[in-house]
Amino acid sequence: MKAPAPHPLSHLFHPHHAAAYVSLMRRGVDHLADALGRTRRRPATGTTPEQAAKPVVDVDLDRPLLDADAALEEMSRLYLDDAVWFHEPTYAAHLNCPVVIPALLAEVFVSGVNSSLDTFDQSVGGTFIERHLIDWTAARIGFGPGADGVFTSGGTQSNLQALLLARDHAVAAGHDVATLRVLTSVDGHFSVQKAARMLGLGDAAVVTVPVDERRRIDVAALGPALARLDAEGLHPMAVVCTAGTTDFGAIDPLLQVAGLARAHGAWLHVDAAYGGGLLASTTRRGWLAGIECADSVTIDYHKTWFQPVSSSALVVADGTHLGHVTWHADYLNPRPLEGDVAHPNQVDKSIQTTRRFDALKLWMTLRIMGPDQVGDYVDAVVDLAAAVGEHVRDSDHLELAADPQLSTVVLRYRPRGLSVDNADRLTPLIRSTLYERGAAMVAATKVDGHAWLKLTLLNPMATVADIVGILDEVEAIGAGLLDAEEGAA
Known part of the structure; x- marks a missing residue:
């Protein structure tokens, strides 16, 4: 039977096809550069869900374009033209x-080579690059030589695996699953509740604790x-501290919580998905004092380490705990027989199997830029938030929910004399108007049941003037609505 003739661009990537690969990739890079040049410092276009959906669903995927340039143009129309650009200084919505460009360089190799980090025989040197980065991060945390960890898809997966380890550790110690409880603050990340559901613990297993005046x-x-849990015959399986809450950037008092967790036999997990970049800061590393007392730590490199999604890690103080997720399959990572040389298979400590070589992005960043530059970027966005917070505090028309701690600023339009109810009503209208105009993007949240706007500042190139410009827009829109x-009337 004669094999069908391949399309010129359908071949598998192979050294014989390197010239076609390079040509197509260059066209793609040029197309992206052109799109970047046309954004004109606007993070969004204000496109509605209905407007975005129709041209996509109208595409007949059974009728290919058979032309790369046509496909690039179509992609622009369906995606790039209305994409939200996180690099724009007036993007200040989510985390x-x-x-950084060195990480984008790494992406060429991550996707082009397509290594899978589940077993050594699929990755070789990649296994040890990831392991070395975990060891380096563990040392920055303050863990000892027995520490270990693994890269994950994001903070939600890292938190899930941490609580899985805590659950199995508690069960191994003789505690009944039905008695297990997880404590976290009311401002802790929602992935703690999701993890409890996924682990079969149920919603009632999560006990939320109030926050203090600094939202810790x-x-x-x-x-x-x-x-109370002890008195009721329940076991505090874990206490989850947050080093950088989503809304306020609050860092829980890690040392004090660690002492309480130890006294009650609880696993201490620190969710530093947001605040973990402080590990690279040469001036603010002390803000994470006590993180070294944790049993496990979540770090999201795709937040305050300026890496592309996805790039996260779970790091544990005692690497033997990762054995709770180990399962040996004869076709992948068989248990070594006596006398065999054990292979360093990362799947032995991951809840994923096939896994991208995302660690290479951080590796290239550190090798080209160095950690101090990353830390300087973290310091820059923290300083920016502090300066913006001062501006809000001095305004007669804006209200500040709390002093900025990391790089978020929670505020709302509320000139003197405007009631709380009216501020609650105007706040979502101001946000939607901002988005519709496309000039800026901010997030929405609720604090104690009331509506607020949130600036999440993660662009070290943004200036105070850039962000004050967003505040001016908020004031102008609010005044116009009134x-x-x-x-x-």
């Missing part, structure tokens, strides 16, 4: 960072909460 877990409330309501 999405602009990415209230140690004065945590102690009694732990004592004037329109008065005119209609």
